[in-house]
Amino acid sequence: MKTTHVIAIFLVIVLGVFLWEYPFPKQIDKEIPAMLTVEHVQDGKGAADGDSPRPTTIHVKGEVYRKLLREPEFNVKITVGESEWTDGSRTSVSKPLISFRSGGIYMASLLYTDRQPSGVMGNETRSALIWFDEDFERMQFWMQEPQTEKAAAERNWFVTGEASDAEQAEHVLGRLRKAFESGKEGARWGISGPDSSS
Secondary structure, eight states, X not given: OHHHHHHXXXXXXXXXXXXXXXXXXXXXXXXXXXXXXXXXXXXXXXXXXXXXXXXXXXXXXXXXXXXTTSOOEEEEEEEETTOTTTSSSSEEEOOOEEEEEETTEEEEEXXXXXXXXXXXXXXXXXXXXXXXXXXXXXXXXXXXXXXOSSOSSOEEEEEEESOSSHHHHHHHHHHHHHHHXXXXXXXXXXXXXXXXXX
């Protein structure tokens, strides 16, 4: 009987360790309808005029790992249409680099690295900030495009999803901000959008 108890306890421990460490992977491959707004910053003074919002798509593909009682790990590739920098056609994309979670909304960085040589300094990398919920049902994407020979002014790219028109995008962004800014860190950082320079 004692041997049976030892074996049972051993199996329970093994099962517990397995369940604690098992990542419970979930495949994700979502095309999320979104609205894109591009702001053109004038003369580096912060004043901006914006293009009318237009439809685009956010694509999230990869795996989400959810270990017991711990924050999920997002091993996903996030691409956005409309720009060769963000649609993945010429760049490699990092997985989201999570900064923190506030009010159920994650704030993360994305790095887009040009796979094509860009002069003696090597490949160029641009970063974007993204806010999203755990299931990628609400998302806000922000990337600054610097002034270049091709671009007459610095531009801010804002992409909001899931949204099929400008009114819906504004509603989604409002809900994201309300949730994110309900936490202390979120209230300090806020969420960038076409009507905010923060």
